[in-house]
Amino acid sequence: SVKMAIKVAYILSKIIHKTDDFIPTENRNSMVHALIESCGLLKHLCLVANRQATDSELELFHSPEYLQYMKKYNDAIECDDSFGFGYDCPLKQGIYNYCKEVAGASISAAKMLCSGQFQVAINWLGGWHHAKRADAAGYCYVNDCVLAILQLRTAYARVLYIDLDLHHGDGVQDAFCGTNKVMTFSIHKHEPGFFPGTGSLSDTGFGKGFRYSVNIPLKDGITDTPFVEICSKVLNEVKIKFDPLAVVIQAGADGLNEDPMRSFNLTPVGLSDCVQFILKWNLPTLILGGGGYNEANVARCWTKITADVLNEELPCEIPENQYFPSYGPSFDFEVVEGLKKDRNSKEYLKSITNTVIDNLSK
Numbered sequence: 272s273v274k275m276a277i278k279v280a281y282i283l284s285k286i287i288h289k290t291d292d293f294i295p296t297e298n299r300n301s302m303v304h305a306l307i308e309s310c311g312l313l314k315h316l317c318l319v320a321n322r323q324a325t326d327s328e329l330e331l332f333h334s335p336e337y338l339q340y341m342k343k344y345n346d347a348i349e350c351d352d353s354f355g356f357g358y359d360c361p362l363k364q365g366i367y368n369y370c371k372e373v374a375g376a377s378i379s380a381a382k383m384l385c386s387g388q389f390q391v392a393i394n395w396l397g398g399w400h401h402a403k404r405a406d407a408a409g410y411c412y413v414n415d416c417v418l419a420i421l422q423l424r425t426a427y428a429r430v431l432y433i434d435l436d437l438h439h440g441d442g443v444q445d446a447f448c449g450t451n452k453v454m455t456f457s458i459h460k461h462e463p464g465f466f467p468g469t470g471s472l473s474d475t476g477f478g479k480g481f482r483y484s485v486n487i488p489l490k491d492g493i494t495d496t497p498f499v500e501i502c503s504k505v506l507n508e509v510k511i512k513f514d515p516l517a518v519v520i521q522a523g524a525d526g527l528n529e530d531p532m533r534s535f536n537l538t539p540v541g542l543s544d545c546v547q548f549i550l551k552w553n554l555p556t557l558i559l560g561g562g563g564y565n566e567a568n569v570a571r572c573w574t575k576i577t578a579d580v581l582n583e584e585l586p587c588e589i590p591e592n593q594y595f596p597s598y599g600p601s602f603d604f605e606v607v608e609g610l611k612k613d614r615n616s617k618e619y620l621k622s623i624t625n626t627v628i629d630n631l632s633k
């Protein structure tokens with residue numbers, strides 16, 4: 272089928288290397304951008320210089336005390352464990368500037384969609400879905416997903432949030448669990464003791480938001496085909512029932528094979544197929560990053576998603592770029608499908624699909 276060329280906004284940060292300091296990886300965000308650039312994709316994108324979020328923009332979701340605490344420690348080098356900081360979320364110098372940069376990028380991307388000038392906006396620096404109003408969690412300090420959704424809600428009456436990360440998008444679900452203007456859909460690993468522990472089948476929202484939280488809890492080992500199949504089946508029902516006017520996709524890549532999380536057997540093809548299924552709706556769509564700790568595979572995945580959004584071909588091999596050695600020994604774009612045992616039986620997948628679709632039709 273002939274695909275129309277669509278206008279795609281891509282948020283550029285001048286301090287992208289600084290954002291790498293706040294994820295437990297080496298140069299991840301810089302590698303993503305360098306690979307996208309070396310594949311010649313920037314000329315097809317509308318590059319938007321990032322603008323840091325203001326304090327008042329961050330306060331649209333986060334508590335002033337929480338932000339004040341981060342501001343205070345922005346220049347310091349020690350911290351205590353209040354507000355969720357401490358082991359999982361070390362407070363580092365520049366933390367507040369990092370939050371403003373990342374949140375600003377997701378808000379800027381959302382603003383591009385509100386202007387009606389773009390069909391898709393991409394911010395690979397964003398996707399930090401665990402952060403709470405006054406609590407850092409799961410290595411997330413500012414919930415840029417929530418701030419982007421709030422921005423989209425100024426122009427769109429109903430916004431759908433879709434979380435493809437290995438982990439449950441709890442911070443976003445909590446933020447909107449009481450409203451029927453934002454539906455949150457999250458497909459994730461759900462096993463005893465696996466972070467954050469929420470997002471079970473019975474986790475469907477409260478009050479006015481009842482049945483506006485959709486959760487697909489999975490076991491280890493799922494592969495591309497059943498992942499794409501369950502996503503498209505349930506999202507098809509979500510589209511009919513909720514009739515969204517804008518969409519936010521968190522494309523966290525820690526479900527890929529060879530990720531240190533060692534959980535799912537996904538490849539970039541599976542994640543990109545999910546994104547393509549959603550883009551067929553022709554709705555204003557914001558694409559964010561998220562988890563993903565095998566830097567080279569995250570870069571391969573998000574570069575493939577960017578190329579597929581543009582309907583542009585990828586080169587066969589990894590082009591010369593600053594981080595070329597990280598792509599050895601294959602030096603190509605392929606991430607092979609994992610061989611871990613798939614603990615999601617056909618019966619299990621069928622039963623959760625039916626339950627979720629039943630919930631949607633009540």
Ligand SMILES: CC1(C)CN(C2CCCC2)C(=O)N1c1ccccc1/C=C/C(=O)NO
Nearest residue numbers: 295359409410436438466523531532562564
């Ligand atoms: C500290 C990191 C983020 C990294 N990591 C692994 C991967 C590579 C080295 C250890 C984790 O398990 N983490 C976490 C620790 C505590 C709670 C949550 C997470 C991850 C959240 C996430 O990805 N959400 O989408």
Ligand SMILES: [Zn+2]
Nearest residue numbers: 436438525562
């Ligand atoms: Zn994750």
